[in-house]
Amino acid sequence: MGGSAVTPIFTALLYLGLCQRQCNQIQAGESSPHLPAPTSWFSTRKSPGQLWEEHRRSHFFPGTLPKPFIWADPGTIITMGRPVTIWCQGSLQAESYHLYKEQVSQLLGMWVAWNFRDKARFSIKSMSPNSAGQFQCIYNSSSGWSERSDYLQLVVTGMYSKPSFSAHPSPIVASGGNVSLLCNSKDTMDTFHLLKEGGAGPPQHRESRFSAGRHQAVFPVDSVNISHGGIYRCYGSFRFSSHVWSHPSDHVDLKVTGTFEKPSLSAHPGPSVTLGENVTLQCRSESWCDTFHLFKEGFIAPPQHLHWQNNTGPFQVNFTMSLVNSVHAGTYRCYSSHSTSPYLLSQPSDPLELIVSEAANTTSLSKHKPDFKSASNSQDYTVENLIRMGMTGLVLVVLVVLLYQS
Numbered sequence: 001m002g003g004s005a006v007t008p009i010f011t012a013l014l015y016l017g018l019c020q021r022q023c024n025q026i027q028a029g030e031s032s033p034h035l036p037a038p039t040s041w042f043s044t045r046k047s048p049g050q051l052w053e054e055h056r057r058s059h060f061f062p063g064t065l066p067k068p069f070i071w072a073d074p075g076t077i078i079t080m081g082r083p084v085t086i087w088c089q090g091s092l093q094a095e096s097y098h099l100y101k102e103q104v105s106q107l108l109g110m111w112v113a114w115n116f117r118d119k120a121r122f123s124i125k126s127m128s129p130n131s132a133g134q135f136q137c138i139y140n141s142s143s144g145w146s147e148r149s150d151y152l153q154l155v156v157t158g159m160y161s162k163p164s165f166s167a168h169p170s171p172i173v174a175s176g177g178n179v180s181l182l183c184n185s186k187d188t189m190d191t192f193h194l195l196k197e198g199g200a201g202p203p204q205h206r207e208s209r210f211s212a213g214r215h216q217a218v219f220p221v222d223s224v225n226i227s228h229g230g231i232y233r234c235y236g237s238f239r240f241s242s243h244v245w246s247h248p249s250d251h252v253d254l255k256v257t258g259t260f261e262k263p264s265l266s267a268h269p270g271p272s273v274t275l276g277e278n279v280t281l282q283c284r285s286e287s288w289c290d291t292f293h294l295f296k297e298g299f300i301a302p303p304q305h306l307h308w309q310n311n312t313g314p315f316q317v318n319f320t321m322s323l324v325n326s327v328h329a330g331t332y333r334c335y336s337s338h339s340t341s342p343y344l345l346s347q348p349s350d351p352l353e354l355i356v357s358e359a360a361n362t363t364s365l366s367k368h369k370p371d372f373k374s375a376s377n378s379q380d381y382t383v384e385n386l387i388r389m390g391m392t393g394l395v396l397v398v399l400v401v402l403l404y405q406s
Contacts, residue, residue, distance in 0.1 A: 063138060063140075063144065063145035063146040063147045063148070064144055064145070064146075064147070065090075065091065065139075065140075065141065065143060065144055065145060065146035065147065066090075066091070066146060066147065067138075067146055067147035067148060067149050067150070068088050068089055068090035068091075068097070068137055068138065068139055068146055068149045069088075069089045069090075069149065069150075070086065070087065070088050070089075070135065070136065070137050070149040070150065070152045071086075071087050071152065072084055072085065072086050072087070072152060072154060073085045073087060076152065076153055076154055076155060077155045077157060077195065077203070077245075078127040078154070078155065078156055078157070079127065079156075079157050079158050080127055080128060080129075080156050080157065080158040080159065081126050081127060081128075081158075082126070082127050083123065083124060083125050083126065083127070084123075084124050084127055084131075084154070085121050085122070085123050085124070086099060086121070086122045086123075086124070086135060086137075086152065086154070087119055087120070087121050087122075088111075088119060088120050088121075088122070088137035088139065088149065089118060089119035090118060090119065090120075090139035090146060091117075091118060091139065091141060091146075092117050092118045093117070093141040093142065093143065094117050094118065094120075094139040094140065094141050094146075095112070095117075095139075095140055095141050095142070096110055096111060096112045096139065096140055097110065097111040097119075097120035097137060097138070097139045098110050098111075098137060098138050098139070098140075099111075099122045099135060099136075099137045100135065100136050100137065100138075100148075101133050101134065101135050102133050102134050108122065108135075109122045120137075120139075127156045128156060129156055129159065129241065129243075129244045131154070131156065132154050132155055132156040132243035132244055133154060133243050134151050134152070134153055134154075134243070135151070135152040135154060136148045136149050136150075136151060136152070137149045153243065154243065155243050155244075155245055156243065156244055156245070157235060157245040157246065157247065157248060158245075158246075158247050159244050159245065159246060159247075160187060160189075160236060160237075160245075160246035160247065161185070161187060161246060161247060162246055162247040162248060162249050162250070163183050163184060163185035163187075163189065163192065163234055163235070163236045163246060163249050164183070164184050164185065164249060164250075165181070165182070165183050165232070165233065165234045165249035165250060165251075165252055166181075166182050166252065167179055167180070167181055167182075167252050167254060168180045168181075168182060171252055171253055171254055171255060171302065172255045172257060172293075172295060172303065172335075172345065173221075173224045173228075173254065173255070173256055173257065174224070174256075174257050174258055175224060175225060175226070175256055175257065175258040175259070176223060176224065176225075176258075177224050178220065178221065178222045178223070178224065179220075179221050179224060179254065180218050180219070180220050180221070181194060181218070181219040181220075181221065181232060181234070181252065181254075182216060182217075182218055182219075183206075183216065183217050183219070183234035183236070183249065184214045184215060184216030184217075185208075185214060185215050185216070185236050185246075186213070186214055186215075187215065187236065187246075188215055188238075189208050189215050189236035189237065189238065189246070190207065190208055190237065190238050190239040191205055191206065191207055191208060191217075191236070191237050191238075191239065191242065192205070192206050192208055192216075192217040192219075192234055192235065192236050192237075193205050193234060193235045193236070193237065193245060194206070194219045194232060194233075194234050195232070195233050195234070195235065195248075196230050196231070196232050197230060197231040197232070197233070197251070198230065198231075199230065204219055206218070206219060208236075215236075219234075221254075224256055225256065226256055226259065226344055228254060228256060229254055229255055229256040229341075229343030229344055230253075230254060230343050231251045231252070231253055231254075232251065232252045232253075232254055233248040233249050233250075233251050233252075234248075234249045235247075235248055235249070253302060253343065254343065255293075255335075255337075255342075255343050255344070255345050256343060256344055256345065257335060257345040257346065257347060257348060258345075258346075258347050259337075259341075259344045259345065259346060260285075260287065260289065260336060260337070260345075260346035260347065261285070261286070261287055261346060261347060262346055262347035262348060262349050262350070263283050263284055263285040263286075263289075263292070263334055263335070263336045263346060263349050264283070264284050264285075264349055264350070265281060265282070265283050265284075265332060265333065265334045265349040265350065265352045266281070266282050266284075266352070267279055267280070267281055267282075267352060267354060268280045268281075268282060271352060271353060271354055271355060272355045272357065273324050273328075273354065273355065273356050273357070274356070274357050274358065274359050275324065275325060275326075275356060275357070275358055275359050276323055276324070276325075276359060277323075277324060278320065278321065278322050278323070278324070279320075279321050279324055279328075279354070280318045280319065280320045280321070281294060281318070281319040281321070281332060281334070281352065281354075282316055282317070282318050282319075283316060283317055283319065283334035283336070283349065284314060284315065284316035285315040285316070285336045285346070286315070287315070287336075288315060289308065289315055289336035289337060289338055289346070290307060290308045290315075290337075290338060290339050291305055291306070291307050291308065291336065291337045291338065291339055291342065292305065292306050292307075292308065292316075292317045292334055292335070292336050292337075293305045293334060293335040293336075293337065293345060294306075294319045294332060294333075294334050295332065295333050295334070295335065295348075296330050296331070296332050297330060297331040297332075297333070297351075298330065298331075299330070303335075304319060306318075306319065307339070315336070319334075324356055325356065326356055328354060328356055329354055329355060329356040330353075330354060331351045331352070331353055331354075332351070332352045332353075332354060333348040333349050333350075333351055333352070334348075334349045335347075335348055335349070
């Protein structure tokens with residue numbers, strides 16, 4: 001009996017000592033080595049003993065009040081070293097808020113309602129792998145305890161080297177078409193994560209597969225529509241630390257075509273160019289637009305784009321290629337768009353085939369080089385024919401004279 005009574009008393013005293021030490025640290029402006037410092041940890045309205053009792057009751061007794069709403073500002077995916085604030089919004093009758101990580105038994109902080117009662121904030125000044133994880137919060141009032149909030153998944157990025165990222169067959173996709181986003185890394189990443197900038201939905205996750213000497217995952221995007229246009233990035237992580245991600249990949253701009261009427265594409269001075277010359281590809285639209293995009297088939301690099309500068313002239317821009325070489329040869333198309341929706345493009349222009357040939361002086365010399373031997377032989381044949389004709393004429397004259405005398 002004595003032993004069983006001493007154990008909870010000793011545990012409570014130990015907790016009170018730790019709580020009082022952390023309270024003193026936060027009041028002095030220090031941060032706890034174990035906890036992200038909440039904005040308000042301790043209030044004179046409740047003693048450390050009361051806080052311990054609240055924590056014990058919240059862990060062992062399920063709540064009946066409506067669950068609070070939990071979120072993170074500026075977001076749930078945070079670069080290492082950057083600050084983040086976790087908010088918990090409950091009821092105007094709330095007296096205290098509790099934040100837990102991973103498991104309900106791991107208390108990270110308490111906020112005693114003072115300045116405002118319907119929500120509490122818990123600040124992490126510098127994001128690190130230890131700060132990342134799964135969070136929940138609850139609150140209590142005179143009526144009892146709330147249910148636990150939904151889980152908040154807090155991720156830290158920047159721990160590993162960035163993966164490679166590409167769109168296949170192209171980052172320019174016709175509305176209704178399909179595209180695959182490929183994320184891969186030479187590191188042994190277990191999982192890859194796809195994130196759209198400004199997207200309302202959560203990140204997508206795919207387990208990696210080893211192929212061609214790299215770990216990779218494919219994110220298919222089927223039946224593309226205007227909502228799919230935008231900036232995408234991917235990250236990699238390991239199974240043992242799923243909330244710790246790599247640096248972000250380079251971005252892929254996914255553009256959806258077919259929204260506006262097609263522009264026209266022409267080459268000046270013409271579509272056939274010799275090596276070293278200049279050529280201009282002109283993209284022109286009959287309807288209003290302020291941005292044009294030039295795309296070469298089979299070329300992995302993103303398309304070139306130019307903004308329409310003349311506010312009074314026709315809707316057109318010129319893409320100039322200087323000192324063209326064999327790399328410039330190929331099939332080109334252009335698109336138009338509005339700057340207010342840069343990822344929605346027009347229908348493609350008709351294709352233009354750019355032909356690059358060898359320099360004119362070398363080809364003309366090789367094809368039209370005079371054949372001096374042939375000319376000399378032809379001249380010899382002409383002299384011989386003239387001699388034969390002369391001799392024939394002389395013989396005829398002699399015959400005529402003889403006939404006349406007889």
